[in-house]
Amino acid sequence: MYDLLLKGAHVVDPLNGVNGVADVAITDGKIAAVGRDLEGEAKETIDLTGLVLQPGIIDSHVHLGTMWGSPYGPRMLAMNGVTTCLDMAGPLDDILDNVPQYGAGINMAILQFASPPFTFKTNAPSQQEMIDLIDKSLADGALGVKLLGGHYPLKPDVSSLLVKTALERRAYVAWHAGTSEHGSNIEGMMEAVEMADGYPLHLAHINAYCRGAIKNELEETAIAIEKLKANPNIFCESYISPKNGTRLTCDEQGKIQSKVTGNCLRHFGFSEDRDGVRKALLAQKAFVVYDAGGYSDLMTGEAALEMWEKAGSDVGGSFNINPPIPRVQLAQAKRDDGSFVVDAISTDGGCIPRNVILSQGLSLVKLDILSLSEFVQKTSLNPARMLRLTNKGHLSVGADADITVYDYATQTPKASFVEGRKVLWNGEVVAKSATVICTEHGKQAIEARGMKAIVVDPGEQVKRIKAL
Template sequence: MYDLLLKGGHLVDPANHRAGSFDLAIRGGRVARVAPHIARSEAAEVLDVSGLLVLPGLVDIHIHASSEFQGRVAHRMLALAGVTTALDMAGPVDDVLTIARDHGAGIHLACLHRVKPGEMVRTPDPTADELRAGIAAAMDRGALGVKIMGGHYPLTPAANQRVFEIANQLGGWVAIHCGSTESRSDLTGLREALDLKGENHIHIAHINSYCRGTVKEPSLEAVQAIEWLSAARNLVTESYLAVVNGTSGKCVDDIPESDRTRACLEQGGYPATREGLRRAILEGFGRVNVIEGDRAVLRTGPEAVAVWEAAGTNVGISFPVNPPMPRLMLAAARDRAGRFVVDALATDGGGIPRNFTVSAGLRLVQLEVLTLADFVLKACTVPARLLGLPQKGHLGEGADADVAVVDATAAEVRTTIAAGRVVAHHGVVIGKSTRFITTERGRKAVEAAGLEPVVVDLAESGFYRTVSA
């Protein structure tokens, strides 16, 4: 007897060369059988998914689920968006673990700990010994590795290079939001990161963020980025499809703390000051991340200013700074061998309300920019391989039963299933707790936090080994 049967859906699973009308049976948290017809009598529970797409659960390798970015609703928002596995890209890891325990929605989560001056390290130019101790401690506390917050809290170029080298030596994951004390979060920062990485393996976050028209016309910036990335090795990349970005509204001495916030204000024609940010929120350019009910939304105007000020300015802020053409070009670009130049579709979402991979991705399918199989590869299959989770991102027999049931016409997720359990259904979140993805050295910390660890070997993951669509 199967635990659950998905009956009558259109299954899309390019990893197993399946696309068409298939029933999918689940038992013990895994895919037990896929066939054109499975009798209803063979399952304890049947979910009629006629007329709907049955896809692998989305694997989003760039989200935020910390207190700073409305973490207590982030898990619910991810589950509603069809995400069954995600990578938090900033931490702090202890905060992310606590929120995952207290506010989990049944999905799988990993975390990178941020390398921030005044927090993990003392200054923007930390020594190798300080970095080694900080990265090792983060991994011991459950993180897969670390992320350089260059666009927000920059390090020196030499320190960025040291982080790359030491994280690789420790066998951890290392990502960068491009930028340093000598470059910005644009093409100059992207070029610098590629030059500094050498043969090290790194993850460059949200490629579209470096194509906003600050160096040259946005489409030409995308062309340049595609050229550079096509020639690079040992690289994980992702891009997102939302118009808005995500940054911090925190001000110190009446100046926004994040370099990215200051840059966005300047881009919008506002002074890079607390008063400039206040005016941007009032006039609709700055959008405050506000919890309403069980999710976060973006708000502007006097009420949003009140929320921002009540929080002492320490809340998430978004700006509409992502031009359309780079988002489209980077999602679709292929190299001469036909491989996607940017590995994955991600959101930089979670608690930031821009979990639009399904809705925006299916619009690209409708426009024939991507095929439906392309979409699944970039949103599900490849990111699972990158994380070293070969049992996820596809619906072959024996795979983890992580599933997103999607209404293609409405471009909306109807049901999300993680490890064989329905965690969200028709807008209602049912799932609880979190399975936390970590390395062997982080297992004890995850268990001590009251969570079930899922241990990966990054040496065997797509971060350190080449994968392709």
């Protein structure tokens, strides 16, 4: 007797070569069988005829920390069919504290930001300060650390030492390229690749370095692709939305705090200060992220200016800064061995309102830039491997029954399941809490919070596989 039988969907599971109508049976939260017209009784049978069913969507770059928009990140992800996510900044305690009230039954891995002015006092912390931060973050349930170099940079040699120190401690390490010497652009990306020095590194949102800040955007994209081909130790994602995510905070002198916001203001012809933000908001070039009650949304124009001033400038923001062709080329590019240059499609969403893997990502399939099987590989199988989740990203018998179901025609999610439990159902999030993907050091802290922990070892090597 199965617990759940999902019947008649078009099932896409690249690892197992499945791409057609099939039934999926689930028992005890695991995949029990996949095949045409499965026999056998089930406690619950759901007819999914006409819909696509894939291993649960894994968004490998999101933000769940309230400071980036609102506490509704988990719900916004679940509403968009995501079952697992990698948070790329923390703050760790804020995210974990919010799980009882705002968790939506999804799996989350969290990287604590290793950046001034938040978790380091200066842009040149000592190695002991790094070790203290990494060890405490892992013990508290983080999977690793994130360098927010683009926004809040460290010195280059300090960034390099931080990456190596984190790897030595078998922490996951991701870097939004940029240092005190180079910005969040193609130069910063090349510098980060050099600084990684052959060690495995998750380099965040490659598209963000191909916005035409230094050279022509297509030239930058070609450089990024060549650099990644030559450095297979770099694992990465890029996103599909035209919108970025940043903060619009100004310091006491009225200067903009985030370097990325500075780049955006300059790009649109505004000054990198309080006056520039004011003008950009009124010109509807800058957007404020606000809590719309149950989700976060974007606002621009006069109302946004009012909100930004009321908050003393300390709010999340966004600009339409990503040109289209680099996003397409980065989604499609392959290595000589047939694997993807950019491993995964992400959103940089979560509580920043652009959880568009289905609503925009499926357009790549309709435009024949990716096959549906390749789309599934970049939105589930590859990011599962990056997170060392051997039991996710595929529908092998015995794998976790994490599943996303969607309408291909309208590019909308219809249902999702995490370990066989309904998460998105009838247009609502029906699950609570969260499962936290952490290292062996954080298991106890997560369980003490009453959450389930999945323990992985970020020190394990990831083997890249060719597009299936």
